[in-house]
Amino acid sequence: MIRFTLIFLAxxxxxxxxxxxxxNVKQYGAKGDGKTDDTAAFQxxxxxxxxxxxxxxxxxxxxxxxxxxxxxxxxxTLKGEYWGVGRQKGTVLLITGGKNKPDxxxxxxxxxGSAIRGVAxxxxxxxxxxxEPIPYPYT
Numbered sequence: 452m453i454r455f456t457l458i459f460l461a462x463x464x465x466x467x468x469x470x471x472x473x474x475n476v477k478q479y480g481a482k483g484d485g486k487t488d489d490t491a492a493f494q495x496x497x498x499x500x501x502x503x504x505x506x507x508x509x510x511x512x513x514x515x516x517x518x519x520x521x522x523x524x525x526x527x528t529l530k531g532e533y534w535g536v537g538r539q540k541g542t543v544l545l546i547t548g549g550k551n552k553p554d555x556x557x558x559x560x561x562x563x564g565s566a567i568r569g570v571a572x573x574x575x576x577x578x579x580x581x582x583e584p585i586p587y588p589y590t
Contacts, residue, residue, distance in 0.1 A: 471505035476515070483513020485545055490519035493529075500527045510542045510570065519548045520556045525563030531570035543571045 474496045477483070481492035493508070493515070500506035501524035508523075512532045523529050531542025546558045561567065577584060 471507065472500065472503045473507045473509050474500045476508060476510045481510065481513075481515060483511070483515050485514035485516060487516060488518040489515040490517050490521060490548070493517065493521045497521060497523055497527060497529070500524065512541050514543045514545055514573075516545045517548055517558055520558055520560065522560040522562060523565035523567065525565060528566045528568065529559075529570060530568050533569050533571045541571060542569060543573050545573050545575050547574075547576060 476489070476493055476496045479492040479496040479499070481487075481489040481496075483489065493510070496508045500508050504526040506526075507528045507530050510529065510531045533541030533543065544558070548558050549556065558572075559567070
């Protein structure tokens with residue numbers, strides 16, 4: 452009976468995945484105030500999460516300026532708190548990186564099974580009244 456129990460426990464430990472970690476961008480210096488460039492803070496949190504496959508990087512409700520480019524590593528999720536069209540609150544990435552450089556690196560790169568959910572993207576320098584739209588890299 453003891454042998455059966457030990458074998459069962461060994462199988463159970465092998466089959467159950469380890470709990471993935473959650474990394475908060477605020478703990479890596481993100482402000483979410485819409486003015487501070489949060490690109491480096493996001494990338495630092497994403498890089499930390501990459502060391503623990505299946506982890507999530509959480510960006511609480513806020514307006515995060517992304518003036519550069521971020522890469523979401525394999526098996527990592529960037530998760531925010533934005534739900535539905537037209538909400539005034541939630542996780543919003545304000546994209547300014549790549550402005551007038553359509554052949555440059557895109558603002559967000561998803562790699563090998565990575566994901567984004569609950570995040571809205573806004574291009575604050577675009578204007579519906581402009582004669583020509585501002586070109587950004589294709590994502």
